[in-house]
Amino acid sequence: MAKAPARTQPAGPATPPAADPTKSNRERPADPSPYAASKEELLKFYEDMLLIRRFEEKAGQLYGLGLIGGFCHLYIGQEAVAVGLQSALTDKDSVITGYRDHGHMLLCGIPPKDVMAELTGRQAGISKGKGGSMHMFSVEHKFYGGHGIVGAQVSLGAGLAFSHKYNGDGGVCLAYFGDGAANQGQVYESFNMAELWKLPIIFVIENNQYAMGTSVNRASSEDQLYRRGESFRIPGLQIDGMDVLAARGAAEEALAWVRAGKGPIILEMKTYRYRGHSMSDPAKYRSRDEVQAVRDKSDPIEHVKKLLIDDHGTKEDELKAIEQTIRKQVNEAADFAESTPEPEPAELYTDVLVEKY
């Protein structure tokens, strides 16, 4: 469990007092239960989380070697959020997020080498090297970015949800944003329209406790972010984002709510990033002890590993084999990303416009 800032409640489904004036008598989603995963599912969660972690560690390494430039925001520590939520999606659904996007992309099925080659700015990257870490998209995998402007993905996500509804395709948009973005005005403009028009969207607030260097309660008058939709009549749930089963359980509840046509829902995922805001952030705003305590007590991967071993009798060897496969995959992606060529100079002028005038 993340070390909670003074004013916050512990993570996990919060049970508000009965007299809470923000809770009306209108219908609300049930408090979700942790997902009852089979061994196979747990293994898959383990594998997916490990892929993200190893991928991000490698990206950090390549950044240190100067092979990745600019801003590079790593997802290490937050893996359970995206793995738990996206494991519940179907291929009708769409995903959009901000600039901390590598993990979400891998979970959409985008090959690691396509992402890594984008990070190194190569022609074979998913955006032909023109986007970089913060600007990656795959319409084929229904991943709509990868957006560099804090909060923009929330309105854009409402637009994707609008298109799901307009087309009647049954899809739901999963729109991720951080505790920092949760203070942007357009988030509330989007909340208003999403509820007004009953758009099929799940607003996921990845509360990793720090908006760059500013802790949640230094920036948010209401630091219980799951309540931020109340004045728009959007229900919110606060979930332990370090627990992949809690995340998946929340996704099930949220998807059921949205797919039933009840409009949007907010999931506040209490989580923690182990690394700095970006590679260039020395993270002086929190102590090493704070980070270490989370790693020791609440690491999402260790949590699943323990469940696999203790509850499902999984052998260390089996887990090692997964680890080795992933390391191989990530190393291959990195080798590819280092060796594949940069874009041709002529690419400078392509893709500015689609059509010729």
Add this chain to the structure above:
Amino acid sequence: MAIDIKMPALSPTMEEGTLAKWLVKEGDEVKSGDIMAEIETDKATMEFEAVDEGVVAKILVAEGTDGVKVGEVIMQLAGEGEDASAAASAATKDDSPAPEAKADEKKPDAVEDSAHPAQEKVETGARQMFEAARHDAEVSDPAIPAGTEMVKQTLREALRDAMAEEMRADERVFVMGEEVAQYQGAYKVTQGLLDEFGDKRVIDTPITEYGFAGVGTGAAMGGLRPIVEFMTFNFAMQAIDHIINSAAKTNYMSGGQMRCPIVFRGPNGAASRVGAQHSQNYGPWYASVPGLIVIAPYDAADAKGLLKAAIRTQDPVVFLENELLYGRTFEVPKLDDWVLPIGKARIMREGRDVTIVSYSIGVGLALEAADKLAGEGIEAEVVDLRTLRPLDKATVLRSLAKTNRLVVVEEGWPTCSIASEIAAIAMEDGFDDLDAPVLRVTNEDVPLPYAANLEKLALVSADKVIAAVKKVCYR
């Protein structure tokens, strides 16, 4: 003394309207606030309230009359203690209803049509531009097939038809914005669309520009074809992040795999007496952004043909209209599918002595100036850019090569303007053709003032164009 009640103006640019209905009859007593009549224009219907108290002495214009000029006396009211029939007979003798004829009459303190006192004939800068926008192109558009029937249509109707035709043809096209549906458009551009297409495709938004620009952009990323109406482009400044960061850059940042086919449209530039925050030309702002198409049409035929093209293209488009032109009537080709190419300028008038380049409402001023200059023996060629990005350099440079003199007219600020850009193009690619420096005729470099006289001083005018042309012609 009877009080003359005159035809009111519903907007600063209204010149005539329909007296749709009288709600009072002769002999009725009215007091201030009573609704006396319903007045209609192509844009709106408004109730006409009494300001003065009295008895309706004489109704001079029957209900259902079209083309009633603003300022025309439509009824007479007998004041307090006055004999209505005497007032009426006095009125009958006076058969000159023109407001000018009455201007010198001593009137009681009562203010006739006081709701719109200044709007009859005040010479404002906006009115000058509006008047100049009567000018039609003298050279017909080569894109119109010979023998095509032309119909008269307001610019507002042409825009509405463009949207309706594209919505009929493509289920993915929808329109969203403030007051576009039930209110029928703040400027009535979307009139009738809700009735035809329903509320799934004609969507009223809350006042939330940043948010709905983002929703529209996201919907375009999701495969739809949104038309996002801004009540004016001044309000789009709240949304400019999505127009530029989300819409314009997406295709490039995604290596060409994620499209954003969206049209952001609405009135741009100065309107009449609305002050600095409501009077700005954003053409140069958007035209500086790679990844955007920026269109700013002058007449109704271009507005229709280019809006249809804008809706169809896979690139994001900023479509800049002009409020002063909405009610102007122009010739529009009667064709099943009138679509113009984006990025092509048009020669509006041919001439050999000087080239005047402009776009949007400035084209009217350029044509008016060209008319007057012809009387002094200077034949000006007028080029309407129509699209600001991509800019049709070739047409500008060809005309420059022919005339060797260039003046750019722009209803907007001078600094970092389209006019500056044209001057730079002439320097870089047309230097050897220049016989005189390129001159920019633009608004003054100040926020637009409210006072009628200051507004007039601040805005471009045909006289300023004429002075510049004479200067480059050394006359």
